[in-house]
Amino acid sequence: MELNTRNMLEGKPYTPATAELNRYARQGHRLSHDYNLTYDNQTEQRAAILAELLGAHGQNIYLQGPIQFDYGRFTTIGDNFYANFNLTVLDTCPVTIGDNVMLGPNVSLLTAKHPLRYQQRNLREVDGQLLDYEFGAPITIEDNCWLGGNVTVLGAGTIGAGSVIGAGTVVTKDVPANSLVVGNPGRVVRQITEADRLQNFPW
Numbered sequence: 001m002e003l004n005t006r007n008m009l010e011g012k013p014y015t016p017a018t019a020e021l022n023r024y025a026r027q028g029h030r031l032s033h034d035y036n037l038t039y040d041n042q043t044e045q046r047a048a049i050l051a052e053l054l055g056a057h058g059q060n061i062y063l064q065g066p067i068q069f070d071y072g073r074f075t076t077i078g079d080n081f082y083a084n085f086n087l088t089v090l091d092t093c094p095v096t097i098g099d100n101v102m103l104g105p106n107v108s109l110l111t112a113k114h115p116l117r118y119q120q121r122n123l124r125e126v127d128g129q130l131l132d133y134e135f136g137a138p139i140t141i142e143d144n145c146w147l148g149g150n151v152t153v154l155g156a157g158t159i160g161a162g163s164v165i166g167a168g169t170v171v172t173k174d175v176p177a178n179s180l181v182v183g184n185p186g187r188v189v190r191q192i193t194e195a196d197r198l199q200n201f202p203w
């Protein structure tokens with residue numbers, strides 16, 4: 001792995017324009033496209049694509065599709081994972097998802113970041129080539145979490161185990177375990193407790 005790619009994964013400034021990252025991105029985009037051409041009942045084809053696309057994954061994972069991964073190889077998913085329509089993952093830094101995680105439609109996991117100052121953000125010429133420099137921060141979603149529809153998780157956020165993120169929330173920082181989070185930016189409303197157990201459920 002090249003130094004530029006290691007810098008990317010460590011959240012340091014890097015350029016996405018290297019041959020190695022271009023190769024990784026093309027593969028991630030192609031495999032995402034291939035997955036999106038399959039139907040729900042084509043389980044063997046989907047499993048083969050995900051095995052090539054993702055860095056690692058557990059058992060019993062289901063991605064409704066369509067999906068879009070920047071690289072895919074820098075994303076790991078645990079057991080019993082479900083993602084509804086239109087999952088987007090920009091895994092310029094590692095994305096780590098635990099067991100028993102559910103994602104609603106239009107969820108975006110975005111590790112990529114850009115400088116606020118345009119002087120650092122704009123394209124610049126380096127050795128006769130126009131380049132931009134970026135950076136990022138990892139995302140971790142721990143076990144037993146549910147993210148509602150249209151949730152966006154930004155880099156540098158760890159969502160603690162057992163948490164629920166309400167629809168439309170933008171997560172910008174760490175979330176304690178067993179938290180109910182809503183809003184933009186996301187804020188902890190309260191802890192999820194035994195009082196939230198539904199009485200008409202059989203367990």
